[in-house]
Amino acid sequence: MRGLEEEFIPSTPGKFKDKTYYSVNRQFHRCFASTSTMFLWALFLIALTASYWSFQSFMDSGTRYLSSTWGSLHWEKQVRDSAQIHRVNGISVLVTGAAGFVGSHVSIALKKRGDGVVGIDNFNNYYDPSLKKARKNLLNSQNIFIVEGDINDMRMLAKLFDIVTFTHVMHLAAQAGVRYAMENPQSYVHSNIAGLVTLLEACKNANPQPAIVWASSSSVYGLNEKVPFSESDRTDQPASLYAATKKAGEEITHTYNHIYGLSITGLRFFTVYGPWGRPDMAYFSFTRNILQGKPITVYRGKNRVDLARDFTYIDDVVKGCVGSLDTAGKSTGSGGKRRGPALYRIFNLGNTSPVTVPMMVGMLEKHLKVKAKKHVLDMPGNGDVPFTHANISSARKELGYKPATDLQAGLRKFVRWYLSYYGYSQEKSVK
Ligand SMILES: O=C(O)[C@H]1O[C@H](OP(=O)(O)OP(=O)(O)OC[C@H]2O[C@@H](n3ccc(=O)[nH]c3=O)[C@H](O)[C@@H]2O)[C@H](O)[C@@H](O)[C@H]1O
Numbered sequence: 098m099r100g101l102e103e104e105f106i107p108s109t110p111g112k113f114k115d116k117t118y119y120s121v122n123r124q125f126h127r128c129f130a131s132t133s134t135m136f137l138w139a140l141f142l143i144a145l146t147a148s149y150w151s152f153q154s155f156m157d158s159g160t161r162y163l164s165s166t167w168g169s170l171h172w173e174k175q176v177r178d179s180a181q182i183h184r185v186n187g188i189s190v191l192v193t194g195a196a197g198f199v200g201s202h203v204s205i206a207l208k209k210r211g212d213g214v215v216g217i218d219n220f221n222n223y224y225d226p227s228l229k230k231a232r233k234n235l236l237n238s239q240n241i242f243i244v245e246g247d248i249n250d251m252r253m254l255a256k257l258f259d260i261v262t263f264t265h266v267m268h269l270a271a272q273a274g275v276r277y278a279m280e281n282p283q284s285y286v287h288s289n290i291a292g293l294v295t296l297l298e299a300c301k302n303a304n305p306q307p308a309i310v311w312a313s314s315s316s317v318y319g320l321n322e323k324v325p326f327s328e329s330d331r332t333d334q335p336a337s338l339y340a341a342t343k344k345a346g347e348e349i350t351h352t353y354n355h356i357y358g359l360s361i362t363g364l365r366f367f368t369v370y371g372p373w374g375r376p377d378m379a380y381f382s383f384t385r386n387i388l389q390g391k392p393i394t395v396y397r398g399k400n401r402v403d404l405a406r407d408f409t410y411i412d413d414v415v416k417g418c419v420g421s422l423d424t425a426g427k428s429t430g431s432g433g434k435r436r437g438p439a440l441y442r443i444f445n446l447g448n449t450s451p452v453t454v455p456m457m458v459g460m461l462e463k464h465l466k467v468k469a470k471k472h473v474l475d476m477p478g479n480g481d482v483p484f485t486h487a488n489i490s491s492a493r494k495e496l497g498y499k500p501a502t503d504l505q506a507g508l509r510k511f512v513r514w515y516l517s518y519y520g521y522s523q524e525k526s527v528k
Contacts (some may be wrong), residue, residue, distance in 0.1 A: 167246060167253055173260055176215055179242035180261040184211030188422060191263045191307070192216045193296065194270030195243050198375045199312065199366070201232040202411050203267055203418045208239050215261060216243035218270065223277070223284070224376045231518075232373055248292040254299035265422050266300055268293070268311035271343075274377050275316060276479045278338035289342035293349060301357045306428035308360035308440075310421040313347055315367040315407070315447065315485045316340035325488040328365075328443050337480025347443065354441040358430030362421045362440065367447035367487050371411030371507055372514030379454065380408070380508065383469065384461055384515055392470040395454055398483040403453035404476065405484040409446060410502035410510075417446040420496035447487020448500045460505055464512040 166172060180189050190207055194200040195216025208214045216236060220229050233243050246253045248270050257263075272281075272288040293311075300307055318326045319334040335341040350361045370380050383393045398404050421444065429437040458469050476483070492498035502510075516522075 167244060168256060172244075175242045176244065176257065176260050179215045179240065180213040180263070182211065182213045187212045188264045189213035189261060190215075190265045190267050190422065191257065191261075192267045192269065193248050194218055194268075195236065195241070196220060196229040196233045197269055197273075198232075198371075198373060199369060199411065199414060199418070200267075200269040201236060201373060202371075202415045203269065204236055204241050205239055206415045206419055207267075207422075208241050213261075214241050215257065215263075216241055217246055217248065217257070218243055219247040220245060223272065223274070228373075228376065235373075248296045249287065251295050251299060254296065255302070258299055258303040262305065263303070263307045265425065266296070266307045266309045266311075267418060267422065268296060268309060271312060273339070273375065275337045275339050275481060277377070278480055282338050285338050285342045289339075290345055290349070293346050297350065297353045297359065300359055300428075301353060301430065301433065304431055306357070306359055306430050308362075308422070308425035308428050309350070310362040310364065310418060310425060311346070311350065313363040313365045313443065314340065314343040315365050315445070315487065316482065317344045317347065317365060318485065319482060324484075325449065325486040326445060326447075327488040328445060328491055336482050339480065351441060354439055356435060357433065358428055358435030358437060358439045360425050360428045360439040361442070362425055363443045364417060364421060365443065365445045365447075365487075366414060367407040367409045367445065367485055369409050369411055369414050371511050373518075374411070374511065380457060380461065380511065381515075383458060384465065384512065387461060387465055387467050387469045388521065390470070392472050393458070394472045394474050395458060396476040396481065397473055398476055402483065403455055404481070405451040405453045405486075406457075407447040407449065407451045407485045407487050408457065408504045408507070409448040409487075409500060410504075410507035413448065413498075413500040413502055414446050417444070417492060417496055417498045420492075420498055424496060442495070444492040444496065444498070445487040445489050446492060446498065447485070447489055448503070449487055449489055450503065451484055451486045452504045457504060457508070460508045461512070464509050 182189055190212060192200050192204045192214055195204050196218035200216065204214050204216055218229065220226050236243060244257065248254070270288065270292065272284045278285050300309055315326065316337060317332040317335065317340055318330060319332065319336045319340055321330050321334065323330055332344055335344055347363050350363060353359045354361045370378065374381050376382060386393045396404055426440045429435060429439045458471065462469055489498060
């Protein structure tokens with residue numbers, strides 16, 4: 098006897114003979130109504146749905162394996178290749194904020210001497226993201242891979258530590274800028290507090306744990322009036338939310354050192370400037386406005402005293418960062434517990450020779466060969482401090498830090514880069 102399905106469902110369309118069509122059709126309707134046929138149809142529909150879902154998941158995993166998004170095999174290969182160490186006793190460093198100003202410079206310096214470097218950056222639009230993309234392209238050309246992601250993404254961080262045994266983390270991702278904190282306070286909490294804690298959690302969980310070097314800020318000295326600023330001076334009078342989040346970062350990292358044995362080095366950067374710099378900073382935006390014939394606003398302190406900054410050239414800061422990584426020692430924790438004492442250090446990375454803002458403008462005018470249209474304004478209560486001045490004796494002793502570029506020479510290099518990057522004719526503007 099033939100089974101029902103063989104009887105009524107042709108294996109190949111067109112096999113039915115005309116003379117049997119009506120009787121088959123009658124039987125078909127009769128049988129379709131029968132319970133067993135219903136059951137077969139239901140089975141057929143279930144099988145169809147199941148194959149649709151497995152096809153979908155096949156397509157998803159295919160995309161995962163082939164694409165460059167995080168977690169894919171291709172992505173993992175890029176991360177591993179970038180983390181490869183090419184020198185004896187080299188280190189493998191996860192650089193956060195790698196498409197940023199200091200991050201891009203530090204990444205290149207490490208890669209050049211043969212260390213493994215993997216970057217991470219969220220490419221946010223606090224300032225022109227095309228500059229960050231240009232820095233990224235520069236890093237890619239040096240075989241440094243930058244993961245596009247946020248330090249608040251714990252899963253992604255865990256994945257990175259799963260793929261690579263990072264010996265160090267250079268944590269430079271942050272919401273920067275003193276005055277912007279009044280416009281967007283939440284962004285400081287998101288990056289400088291929540292993001293920092295997420296990163297520290299990932300480092301704490303890693304086995305072995307990396308040593309951490311991270312960017313604090315000269316702004317933690319706030320209203321401190323004792324000059325020059327030493328690391329032991331009071332830092333409990335921040336003048337801006339930015340400063341407060343950096344100060345909080347110093348306390349938070351201390352707890353991770355204390356409880357989990359993470360090696361921590363906090364670097365208080367003093368108004369870092371130079372080629373590939375940040376467009377939101379005064380020297381950068383002044384250059385743009387001067388070249389475009391637009392006015393610049395120069396703030397002035399109480400009693401008409403000029404504001405001053407201990408402007409620090411990027412190459413000097415990079416040396417301080419690399420020196421910190423090289424002397425950081427090991428983290429001692431494992432399995433979420435501290436197993437011995439680990440270093441906790443804080444260093445000023447400044448230049449030790451403050452320059453007033455009007456003097457800085459004069460240097461730019463000289464290099465650009467254009468007079469600035471200055472509007473002098475009393476400093477509004479926007480989080481600014483009147484002056485900064487670093488005592489760098491600790492960094493000199495412990496890191497061999499020795500700033501070598503004064504503001505005049507550093508701004509010349511910056512202007513040269515600016516004119517070339519933005520397509521100005523160099524002969525006309527710079528000596
Ligand atoms: O050391 C730090 O930890 C910080 O350094 C930097 O902050 P600041 O020292 O404030 O630099 P920056 O904005 O270039 O203003 C310089 C001077 O120009 C004055 N200034 C500024 C703008 C303006 O329009 N006019 C003006 O006179 C202004 O009043 C000030 O006196 C980083 O941005 C910050 O992220 C952080 O890293």
